[in-house]
Amino acid sequence: xxxxxxxxxxxxxxxxxxxxxxxxARLMRRYGTQVVAGVTPGKGGQxxxxxPVFDTVGEAWEHAGPVDVxxxxxxxxxxxxxxxxxxAAGVKLLVIVPDRVPIYDVLEIVYAADRxxxxxxxxxxxxxxxxxxxxLGMIGGQxxxxxxxxxxxxxxxxxxxxxxxxxxxxxxxxxxxxxxxLVHVGGDPVVGLPHPAIVRLFERDxxxxxxxxxxxxxxxxxxxxxxxVEAGEVTKPIVAYIGGKGARGGTRFSHAGxxxxxxxxxxxxxxxxxxxxxxxVVDAFDDIPGAMRDVLARLGVPLREETP
Amino acid sequence: MAKLHEYQSRAxxxxxxxxxxxxxxxxxxxxxxxxxxxxGGPVVVKAQAWVTGRAALGAIRFAEDAAGAxxxxxxxxxxxxxxxxxxxxxxxxxxxxxxxxxxGVIVDDQARAPVMIFSSQGGxxxxxxxxxxxxxxxxxxxxxxLGLRDFEARELARRAGLSGPLLAQVGGLLPRLYDxxxxxxxxxxxxxxxxxxxxxxxxxxxxxxxxxxxxxxxxPDLEIAFARELDRPPTPLERVAWDVERGDYxxxxxxxxxxxxxxxxxxxxxxxxxxxxxxxMSMDALGAQGLxxxxxxxxxxxxxxxxxxxxxxxxxxxxxxxxxxxSGSGVASQEQYHSARALVKAFLEEPLTVPAVIRLGGNAExxxxxxxxxxxxxxxxxxxxxxxxxxxxxxxxxxxxxxARTPPADAPPAYGPRPAQEPYRFDTVTGGTVTLDHAxxxxxxxxxxxxxxAPRILSLxxxxxxxxxxxxxxxxxxxxxxxxxxxxCFFEGNGGGFVHLPIAGLDAARRAQTGEATDGxxx
Numbered sequence: 149x150x151x152x153x154x155x156x157x158x159x160x161x162x163x164x165x166x167x168x169x170x171x172x173a174r175l176m177r178r179y180g181t182q183v184v185a186g187v188t189p190g191k192g193g194q195x196x197x198x199x200p201v202f203d204t205v206g207e208a209w210e211h212a213g214p215v216d217v218x219x220x221x222x223x224x225x226x227x228x229x230x231x232x233x234x235x236a237a238g239v240k241l242l243v244i245v246p247d248r249v250p251i252y253d254v255l256e257i258v259y260a261a262d263r264x265x266x267x268x269x270x271x272x273x274x275x276x277x278x279x280x281x282x283x284l285g286m287i288g289g290q291x292x293x294x295x296x297x298x299x300x301x302x303x304x305x306x307x308x309x310x311x312x313x314x315x316x317x318x319x320x321x322x323x324x325x326x327x328x329x330l331v332h333v334g335g336d337p338v339v340g341l342p343h344p345a346i347v348r349l350f351e352r353d354x355x356x357x358x359x360x361x362x363x364x365x366x367x368x369x370x371x372x373x374x375x376x377v378e379a380g381e382v383t384k385p386i387v388a389y390i391g392g393k394g395a396r397g398g399t400r401f402s403h404a405g406x407x408x409x410x411x412x413x414x415x416x417x418x419x420x421x422x423x424x425x426x427x428x429v430v431d432a433f434d435d436i437p438g439a440m441r442d443v444l445a446r447l448g449v450p451l452r453e454e455t456p
Numbered sequence: 457m458a459k460l461h462e463y464q465s466r467a468x469x470x471x472x473x474x475x476x477x478x479x480x481x482x483x484x485x486x487x488x489x490x491x492x493x494x495x496g497g498p499v500v501v502k503a504q505a506w507v508t509g510r511a512a513l514g515a516i517r518f519a520e521d522a523a524g525a526x527x528x529x530x531x532x533x534x535x536x537x538x539x540x541x542x543x544x545x546x547x548x549x550x551x552x553x554x555x556x557x558x559x560g561v562i563v564d565d566q567a568r569a570p571v572m573i574f575s576s577q578g579g580x581x582x583x584x585x586x587x588x589x590x591x592x593x594x595x596x597x598x599x600x601x602l603g604l605r606d607f608e609a610r611e612l613a614r615r616a617g618l619s620g621p622l623l624a625q626v627g628g629l630l631p632r633l634y635d636x637x638x639x640x641x642x643x644x645x646x647x648x649x650x651x652x653x654x655x656x657x658x659x660x661x662x663x664x665x666x667x668x669x670x671x672x673x674x675x676p677d678l679e680i681a682f683a684r685e686l687d688r689p690p691t692p693l694e695r696v697a698w699d700v701e702r703g704d705y706x707x708x709x710x711x712x713x714x715x716x717x718x719x720x721x722x723x724x725x726x727x728x729x730x731x732x733x734x735x736x737m738s739m740d741a742l743g744a745q746g747l748x749x750x751x752x753x754x755x756x757x758x759x760x761x762x763x764x765x766x767x768x769x770x771x772x773x774x775x776x777x778x779x780x781x782x783s784g785s786g787v788a789s790q791e792q793y794h795s796a797r798a799l800v801k802a803f804l805e806e807p808l809t810v811p812a813v814i815r816l817g818g819n820a821e822x823x824x825x826x827x828x829x830x831x832x833x834x835x836x837x838x839x840x841x842x843x844x845x846x847x848x849x850x851x852x853x854x855x856x857x858x859x860a861r862t863p864p865a866d867a868p869p870a871y872g873p874r875p876a877q878e879p880y881r882f883d884t885v886t887g888g889t890v891t892l893d894h895a896x897x898x899x900x901x902x903x904x905x906x907x908x909x910a911p912r913i914l915s916l917x918x919x920x921x922x923x924x925x926x927x928x929x930x931x932x933x934x935x936x937x938x939x940x941x942x943x944x945c946f947f948e949g950n951g952g953g954f955v956h957l958p959i960a961g962l963d964a965a966r967r968a969q970t971g972e973a974t975d976g977x978x979x
Contacts, residue, residue: 167706167911167933167936168758223705224670224705225673225674247708247757248669248670248705248708249670250641250668250670250671250674251563251641251643251668251670251671252563252600252638252641252668252671255563255568255569255570255600256600256601258568258569258600259569259599259600259601272757274789286758286789286790287789288789288819289788289789289790289791289818289819289820290791290819290820293818293819293820297787307733308733309731309732309733309734309785310731310733310756310757310785310789311730311731311732311733311734311756311784311785311786311787311788311789311818312731312733312734312785314785314787314788314789314818315733315734315785315786315787315844317787318786318787318844319787335732337563337565338563338565338568342565362733364732364733367565367566368565368566369565372566391732391733391736391737392736403508403558403560403582403583403646403648433737434847
């Protein structure tokens with residue numbers, strides 16, 4: 149199994165008639181994702197890539213059946229409205245691909261999702277991919293590439309950089325190590341499922357035996373992961389790399405930020421906290437596959453899923 | 457992050473009914489004197505600059521009258537604070553302050569909500585106060601749908617140690633501060649100090665707003681011309697780049713100059729990254745080869761070819777670069793041939809006379825590499841293209857070697873729009889124009905524009921390509937500016953296609969750069 153996406157999930161694409169929506173709906177289907185409906189207000193009745201288009205999420209639900217996940221390819225100014233519509237209609241997982249969504253809009257989506265018991269990945273995310281199961285968003289690109297690059301295995305991947313998410317999976321695969329699920333949590337300061345939330349999901353997923361985490365300077369996501377490990381809530385081994393060592397120190401734009409963060413957010417602080425909690429933090433990106441092979445060897449876990 | 461000056465921030469507080477000291481902003485000593493005369497009493501003259509601790513830098517001065525205010529303004533205007541020259545001063549009445557508080561709102565990533573912070577002791581050193589006297593600092597996570605309610609604000613004031621009428625007074629002010637933050641899309645909004653005057657009024661003696669970059673589009677009244685956080689004023693080229701970014705919502709384009717005033721032979725290269733994480737590693741790889749960066753660029757989030765092209769033109773317009781390095785995460789989910797065509801167009805037009813190493817790993821990388829290699833015959837400088845199995849370190853070393861053994865190339869034959877005999881034209885979403893010269897198209901055997909057009913909006917009519925959607929639809933974004941009808945046509949067809957993509961202000965910025973030779977950025 150995997151987290152967030154597998155072949156049983158029924159997926160809706162909001163914004164399916166747009167440039168990105170159409171192209172990505174096609175690629176998701178080709179990789180095996182069950183895309184059951186699309187929504188673009190005003191364009192109901194059309195068919196895109198063999199997928200029926202509806203005017204509202206509610207209408208899609210009525211005609212195409214229950215929806216597990218909605219993937220949004222919507223211009224940033226309209227994302228809030230589309231996300232709230234999906235949540236109100238009962239969709240429990242959203243993948244919000246666009247970047248540049250205003251932060252207060254994201255906070256309103258957080259609020260609505262929390263109240264409805266829904267979750268979301270992003271915004272500003274490449275999406276989620278479970279090798280051999282399905283993809284949400286645009287991770288991996290063309291289905292043929294995604295099939296060639298990734299295969300199923302014991303490592304969960306969570307990353308704050310989109311390109312690095314696929315790179316991690318590809319370089320691990322080259323070292324013979326397969327992945328359970330790849331998650332790009334999103335590049336914005338406030339995201340629906342940050343590292344600590346994804347790490348918790350991996351902890352509960354039987355197929356995931358170890359975790360690779362790509363962190364970055366800024367926010368307190370990595371420190372929160374360290375907190376979880378220390379509290380014993382996450383017991384699976386983690387190999388982490390923190391990007392941004394060479395970058396100029398995190399830009400402080402307010403006293404309030406400093407008061408809230410209290411020293412969190414820096415490269416050194418993150419590495420120290422993670423190491424202190426027992427997480428393996430590598431200094432070079434290229435060291436990740438080797439470190440992960442060592443971890444799996446220690447656990448006695450096969451590097452990839454046996455093909456039946 | 458778009459930081460506002462104090463004079464801009466206080467205008468936002470006034471809109472929600474928070475009192476600010478009487479006064480106004482001045483750009484000359486005379487103006488400052490006139491404002492002081494209107495106030496009629498002791499004033500404070502404050503540099504409008506994005507640094508903290510202005511008083512210690514001599515950038516906040518006291519004056520007793522108009523003449524004194526003019527003199528203070530003369531001393532402050534033109535000062536260099538951080539790396540920004542001071543262009544304006546704020547002249548305000550001097551308050552008789554009995555007590556200083558701190559109040560601030562910030563969007564907190566961990567709470568995933570706005571948080572209001574109030575301290576019953578404010579003023580300079582607020583961060584130290586918060587560390588050393590946590591009992592004086594209270595915070596409250598705000599319900600985004602309800603806002604900060606009066607009773608929550610009073611409770612916040614109580615927890616910070618206030619009581620009685622003062623508690624009620626602060627409790628009335630904090631919700632307004634939150635309202636201002638929310639209304640103007642502030643990532644952070646602070647009043648420090650929030651002054652209690654001798655006559656019992658609460659006045660925002662100093663304040664600072666930082667606006668969410670992503671919301672600038674819906675705050676036109678704030679007149680934010682440049683929503684980028686820099687520790688110096690933006691360069692002309694950075695302004696050009698910002699206008700490109702602002703004018704095209706598809707994908708992200710970030711540009712910052714890291715060195716200026718360098719010359720050929722100093723090992724400074726133009727850098728074009730794609731994706732934050734990969735860009736960081738690629739920059740480190742250049743550094744390890746002893747190469748310096750003229751600039752940092754990130755084009756990511758699946759931008760169209762036109763945006764990548766404009767980014768490349770802007771990078772190449774930096775005089776004195778020894779090479780061009782494009783490298784992203786290495787395993788991109790986007791089809792890489794769009795970027796390849798964009799780079800080829802920029803290299804042909806600019807033209808490229810220094811070595812370029814392009815690492816375009818990911819989807820369709822074989823096609824992308826082939827597109828770049830095909831263009832070599834037309835580009836006198838060496839261009840090498842690599843994919844996902846070639847590391848940033850390897851590619852950076854290739855660039856260093858090419859620079860070391862490549863003499864400067866002569867400019868190749870001019871490339872640009874060819875005079876069209878039978879122009880068929882349509883406009884694009886970013887103010888560009890596609891021209892298909894039907895006279896050439898008729899003689900073209902390949903008609904390759906039709907099969908390579910990414911959105912498939914061209915069809916044959918007779919023996920020439922025309923839009924199969926309306927011109928309006930093309931202009932609204934139906935034409936995604938993939939550049940195939942120009943680049944594929946140039947190499948495989950009869951050269952009848954050209955996409956004109958204006959970059960506002962680029963020529964002027966280029967002249968400004970070659971005219972001035974400033975000192976290199978120490979970074």
